[in-house]
């Protein structure tokens with residue numbers, strides 16, 4: 425596999441950097457950093473959408489630039505490098521949008537993807553419930569078909585992120601009790617701005633809150649069903665593989681590493697051999713993580729991701745992010761990290777905020793234990 429960048433990819437990266445350095449993006453970024461607790465980067469996403477950069481790998485008729493997955497990873501890398509909050513873009517475009525791109529009907533793609541790629545509408549993920557996380561087959565939210573053909577959804581979803589900024593939730597619900605617990609599940613693009621949907625923040629150790637979403641008869645049309653009625657289990661697994669490229673985990677790890685490196689250079693700590701060796705070791709692991717991510721993206725580009733390859737990349741990148749941040753905190757000293765402030769207060773964010781955010785990376789989109797189980801069963805034991 426050749427992972428060196430082509431001239432075209434390098435030219436694209438230069439173009440993306442020029443765009444992120446433009447006055448219009450920098451002015452919006454400045455405003456976002458005045459409110460570090462909210463991380464609402466939708467104004468920048470809209471500017472990206474105008475350039476076809478928010479979903480660069482989607483075709484132009486769906487608001488993208490028809491680029492490759494690797495080129496869209498270049499956009500993600502540069503967003504992170506310029507300190508542009510990425511969470512909502514990851515959830516809405518890279519996770520929900522990408523699943524629709526791979527699995528929705530042509531009509532659904534036109535309806536949902538164009539406004540998403542333009543940064544005009546956003547979507548969140550509504551899978552997890554109080555009694556269904558790793559074991560999603562146990563979910564209890566139910567969708568009841570009404571006489572007029574619509575569905576009414578009842579249930580409680582938890583740990584949803586960026587929900588307050590979104591227009592739709594990709595919601596997994598039970599539409600039938602027949603068969604095993606993996607049968608009778610359906611995925612809906614549920615409009616969130618309606619009666620029957622209420623949001624409540626759930627505090628988190630990290631800067632950003634989770635949301636609990638209470639669904640009390642929330643209505644959704646039958647044509648908002650993604651994939652087959654009662655047959656969502658294989659689609660949910662496909663969606664989880666799409667979430668596990670490792671990309672958004674490795675770009676954060678790289679951003680935090682860059683911050684630690686800069687601090688070590690500025691303080692002269694880099695002169696110390698032990699520090700230098702430690703940082704060189706992390707830097708090599710980051711390269712490995714990037715290559716694993718690119719391998720998953722290459723598979724995604726071809727349309728089929730091997731679950732075990734994605735699980736390996738996600739596990740490695742999220743655990744590495746913890747290692748980077750914990751090492752950085754030890755090198756810098758915890759008190760000095762606390763004095764740096766919170767959130768996106770400088771270009772890369774603060775190490776103190778990263779320290780509270782990284783453990784969540786080993787849980788979201790499947791915990792490290794679940795990734796190891798997939799690797800053991802599908803990779804090591806050959807049970808594919």
Ligand SMILES: Cc1cc2nc3c(=O)[nH]c(=O)nc-3n(C[C@H](O)[C@H](O)[C@H](O)COP(=O)(O)OP(=O)(O)OC[C@H]3O[C@@H](n4cnc5c(N)ncnc54)[C@H](O)[C@@H]3O)c2cc1C
Pocket residue numbers: 515548549550551552554555556557558559582583584585784785787788789790791792793794797
């Ligand atoms: C930062 C973050 C963002 C998130 N964003 C979203 C979102 O946008 N939308 C959404 O729907 N959900 C979201 N989640 C929820 C996430 O998907 C769940 O937290 C995750 O699937 C784990 O489920 P759980 O919390 O119920 O833990 P559980 O499944 O109860 O697991 C608890 C512990 O038991 C371990 N465990 C469970 N089963 C096994 C097993 N078979 N073998 C070994 N160990 C096991 C787990 O590894 C974990 O350590 C987010 C979570 C985090 C941390």
